[in-house]
Amino acid sequence: MATTRLSRDSREDARLVKGCREGDARAYELLVRKYQDPVFSIAYRMVGDREDARDLAQETFVRALEGIDTFNIRMPFRAWLFRICTNAVIDHLRKYGKVRDIPVEMAVAAGAGPFDGGECAVVIEMPGSDTEIPENISVANETAVTVREALMDLPEHYRAVVVLHHMEGMSYSEISRVMEVPRNTAKTWGHRARALLCDTLEGVV
Amino acid sequence: MSVSECERASAAIEEFGDGELGRAKWLLLRRHARRCSRCGSYLGRMKIVVRALDGMNHLEAPGDLEETVLTCLERACAPGAVSIFSTEGVHDHRNLFLVAGAAGLGLAAVALAVVRWALYRGRDESLAPIAPA
Ligand SMILES: [Zn+2]
Numbered sequence: 421m422a423t424t425r426l427s428r429d430s431r432e433d434a435r436l437v438k439g440c441r442e443g444d445a446r447a448y449e450l451l452v453r454k455y456q457d458p459v460f461s462i463a464y465r466m467v468g469d470r471e472d473a474r475d476l477a478q479e480t481f482v483r484a485l486e487g488i489d490t491f492n493i494r495m496p497f498r499a500w501l502f503r504i505c506t507n508a509v510i511d512h513l514r515k516y517g518k519v520r521d522i523p524v525e526m527a528v529a530a531g532a533g534p535f536d537g538g539e540c541a542v543v544i545e546m547p548g549s550d551t552e553i554p555e556n557i558s559v560a561n562e563t564a565v566t567v568r569e570a571l572m573d574l575p576e577h578y579r580a581v582v583v584l585h586h587m588e589g590m591s592y593s594e595i596s597r598v599m600e601v602p603r604n605t606a607k608t609w610g611h612r613a614r615a616l617l618c619d620t621l622e623g624v625v
Numbered sequence: 626m627s628v629s630e631c632e633r634a635s636a637a638i639e640e641f642g643d644g645e646l647g648r649a650k651w652l653l654l655r656r657h658a659r660r661c662s663r664c665g666s667y668l669g670r671m672k673i674v675v676r677a678l679d680g681m682n683h684l685e686a687p688g689d690l691e692e693t694v695l696t697c698l699e700r701a702c703a704p705g706a707v708s709i710f711s712t713e714g715v716h717d718h719r720n721l722f723l724v725a726g727a728a729g730l731g732l733a734a735v736a737l738a739v740v741r742w743a744l745y746r747g748r749d750e751s752l753a754p755i756a757p758a
Contacts, residue, residue, distance in 0.1 A: 448698060452691045460686035474687050481694040567677035585643075586678035592643075607643075614642045617678075618670040 433497035440488045452481055455498070458588060459505050465583045466509045468572045476512055480505040499597045502588070506580045506598060513576050563621065570620040571613075578613035581606055630657060634664040638671050 433454075439447025459480050464473035484491075484504050491500055571579055577599070584590045584598060592610065596603040637654040640646040646654070658665040 445695075449691070449695060452694050456686040456690050456694075457683045460690065461681075461683045464684055465681060470687075474690060477686060477690055478694055478697065482697045485694075485698055563673050564677035564680055567674050568681070571678075582678060583681070586675075587681040587683070610643065611639050614639075614671065614674055614678075617674045618667060621670040621673060 427496075430496045430498070434493050437488060437491060437493060437497055440485060448485055451485070451497075455501055456481075459501065461587060462502060462505050462580075462583055463509055465571070465587060466506070466576065466579055467512065472512065476505070476508050479508050483508065495597075496594075499594055502584065502598045503600065506584075509580075510576050563624065566620065566624055567617055570617050574613050574616060578609050578616070581609045582613045582617075585610055631661060631664055634658065634661065635667070638664070638668050641668070642671050642675055644675075 433451070436447045436451050436454075440451065456477065460473055460477040463476040463480070464470060467473055467476065480501065484501050491497065571582060574582070580599060581595055584595045585592070590598070592603050592607045595606040595610075599606060601609075634654055634657045637646060637650050640650065641654070654664075654668065658668045
């Protein structure tokens with residue numbers, strides 16, 4: 421696996437990892453404190469259950485900190501930790517039968533893009549320039565709930581890419597490192613996931 | 626509306642979803658979407674999806690998560706302790722049961738073979754043709 425130039429944040433993580441390896445309890449504490457919210461959030465966005473997410477976050481940290489000696493210190497700790505988290509979540513979903521494979525028909529439908537869509541016209545504005553009048557905000561809230569519910573029905577790999585990209589702001593290169601797949605695969609999963617989410621809004625908006 | 630124009634628009638909508646659409650491409654897409662209802666509809670839905678996904682914030686982890694993790698680690702790191710996620714012990718027991726089960730089955734098979742041999746031996750002797758005098 422290729423190594424990357426580490427950011428200041430990653431260098432700080434590397435320092436903490438070194439501390440953990442030397443048995444510094446304070447370093448463990450700081451790493452857990454720093455990453456507990458994102459790890460819990462990833463788990464929650466993927467399983468949709470607070471208690472399960474809590475257990476999975478706990479499992480992630482224990483697995484990571486027990487295996488800290490196997491971590492390649494030249495890689496970003498965040499990506500490594502998130503990999504452990506997504507693997508734990510996917511294992512959990514498999515174990516409890518909530519996993520969804522990627523059916524061919526879904527991939528085909530996703531690839532079809534807009535050409536299978538409805539005919540309703542919408543007002544198009546530049547991204548981020550929407551008017552925030554109250555009725556628009558309430559409609560936006562309702563549709564946001566619809567979208568997030570539909571997210572839970574996506575195959576788990578699609579869901580992971582979407583969560584890492586939109587919630588964690590990770591690039592597809594970073595996601596490919598987390599999910600151990602080529603960058604283009606991660607990107608394709610992201611596109612298909614969003615196309616499927618768009619499909620769920622047909623007839624709703 | 627030409628298919629290639631709609632295909633270009635579709636690719637631009639995907640880039641928009643990725644947050645990577647430049648201003649020039651955005652203007653072209655917007656112009657197309659105003660004239661093409663299908664692409665306009667798709668772009669409208671994509672905007673809603675992106676807004677909903679970008680609005681997913683970090684949740685606050687449960688207050689006792691940090692403490693629980695550190696307690697687990699302390700327990701796992703204690704001298705002679707077995708990690709809470711280790712399955713070695715489970716596998717050892719499982720192997721022991723498998724060996725005992727296989728040995729039991731083997732013994733039963735041998736006993737059955739001996740009984741069958743003894744029974745058939747007796748029957749064969751009683752049914753043996755009487756040799757002419
Ligand atoms: Zn079009």
